[in-house]
Amino acid sequence: xxxxxxxxxxxxxxxxxxxxxxxxxxxxxxxxxxxxxxxxxxxxxxxxxxxxxxxxxxxxxxxxxxxxxxxxxxxxxxxxxxxxxxxxxxxxxxxxxxxxxxxxxxxxxxxxxxxxxxxxxxxxxxxxxxxxxxxxxxxxxxxxxxxxxxxxxxxxxxxxxxxxxxxxxxxxxxxxxxxxxxxxxxxxxxxxxxxxxxxxxxxxxxxxxxxxxxxxxxxxxxxxxxxxxxxxxxxxxxxxxxxxxxxxxxxxxxxxxxxxxxxxxxxxxxxxxxxxxxxxxxxxxxxxxxxxxxxxxxxxxxxxxxxxxxxxxxxxxxxxxxxxxxxxxxxxxxxxxxxxxxxxxxxxxxxxxxxxxxxxxxxxxxxxxxxxxxxxxxxxxxx
Numbered sequence: 001x002x003x004x005x006x007x008x009x010x011x012x013x014x015x016x017x018x019x020x021x022x023x024x025x026x027x028x029x030x031x032x033x034x035x036x037x038x039x040x041x042x043x044x045x046x047x048x049x050x051x052x053x054x055x056x057x058x059x060x061x062x063x064x065x066x067x068x069x070x071x072x073x074x075x076x077x078x079x080x081x082x083x084x085x086x087x088x089x090x091x092x093x094x095x096x097x098x099x100x101x102x103x104x105x106x107x108x109x110x111x112x113x114x115x116x117x118x119x120x121x122x123x124x125x126x127x128x129x130x131x132x133x134x135x136x137x138x139x140x141x142x143x144x145x146x147x148x149x150x151x152x153x154x155x156x157x158x159x160x161x162x163x164x165x166x167x168x169x170x171x172x173x174x175x176x177x178x179x180x181x182x183x184x185x186x187x188x189x190x191x192x193x194x195x196x197x198x199x200x201x202x203x204x205x206x207x208x209x210x211x212x213x214x215x216x217x218x219x220x221x222x223x224x225x226x227x228x229x230x231x232x233x234x235x236x237x238x239x240x241x242x243x244x245x246x247x248x249x250x251x252x253x254x255x256x257x258x259x260x261x262x263x264x265x266x267x268x269x270x271x272x273x274x275x276x277x278x279x280x281x282x283x284x285x286x287x288x289x290x291x292x293x294x295x296x297x298x299x300x301x302x303x304x305x306x307x308x309x310x311x312x313x314x315x316x317x318x319x320x321x322x323x324x325x326x327x328x329x330x331x332x333x334x335x336x337x338x339x340x341x342x343x344x345x346x347x348x349x350x351x352x353x354x355x356x357x358x359x360x361x362x363x364x365x366x367x368x369x370x371x372x373x374x375x376x377x378x379x380x381x382x383x
Contacts, residue, residue: 150213
């Protein structure tokens with residue numbers, strides 16, 4: 001099997017990637033709240049502390065805030081450039097080669113919300129009847145956006161994301177159920193049909209999520225073109241930095257059966273003095289997931305002509321065949337440190353201890369079939 005390279009794809013900023021993921025979740029929360037408040041307003045529910053006009057005002061302002069967050073989500077997704085999603089793909093559904101159906105649903109939801117916003121601004125010119133007809137599209141946006149998030153999102157399997165999605169579903173379903181129960185204008189036939197349709201939607205969504213995004217290999221099954229899959233196969237998701245400077249990178253999370261020790265070295269050789277550049281060989285292995293759902297990827301390497309082992313440990317959530325790093329540890333002889341950046345096929349780290357600090361640069365090739373590592377390691381005094 002051909003060796004698997006650690007390689008980053010795309011040229012976008014890591015901050016943009018984090019922002020597009022965060023705004024995607026926030027927009028779903030805001031859209032769910034908008035739908036719930038819209039349902040509350042539709043039946044005229046009010047109390048002394050919460051008059052009806054307050055529900056309408058909050059509903060309107062939440063709708064505008066939701067649209068603004070979605071625009072940020074679209075702009076950061078396009079600007080990030082990690083996956084091939086252009087501005088046209090964000091507006092015209094189902095054009096992108098990256099998960100076309102699921103990204104297309106997001107574009108469709110965005111278009112529907114734009115239509116609602118534009119017609120709301122022109123409400124007095126187009127008439128209440130036309131506005132109300134278009135306004136119903138806002139309710140259609142919610143299930144479309146929900147499926148978009150599950151199908152196109154990179155974090156669907158993370159516990160916090162699952163919790164947010166479940167909470168949004170529960171809130172909207174509860175509001176719809178309450179509307180059907182207390183709404184005086186709902187006929188028994190419509191009430192029965194709505195209950196059946198809602199039950200089918202919930203069952204279908206649960207089945208889809210369980211058999212789709214929550215199972216490994218979703219990127220391949222989501223309809224991404226072969227060319228894009230080939231480009232992303234070595235690095236599919238971003239690193240989640242936690243107090244460390246890091247750029248997008250993944251490493252393979254396939255558990256290796258290879259031995260956990262590197263090739264033998266001559267113990268009579270000394271630690272090379274900086275600056276140096278030496279060939280490196282070794283192995284990697286994966287353990288977990290633990291109770292928090294995280295896996296640990298451990299690299300054990302030996303430098304040519306040196307008896308000093310180099311150990312690198314990455315910890316994070318498993319994501320689409322890789323790991324989204326949330327912590328790291330680097331050990332080089334008696335020196336300890338962390339990964340400072342991951343750029344392309346290069347891992348950079350700084351270690352300190354007896355004898356001073358060293359900046360390490362590792363350019364590695366990982367063979368998934370054998371669990372072995374080859375490459376070069378360079379050392380220099382940190383700037």
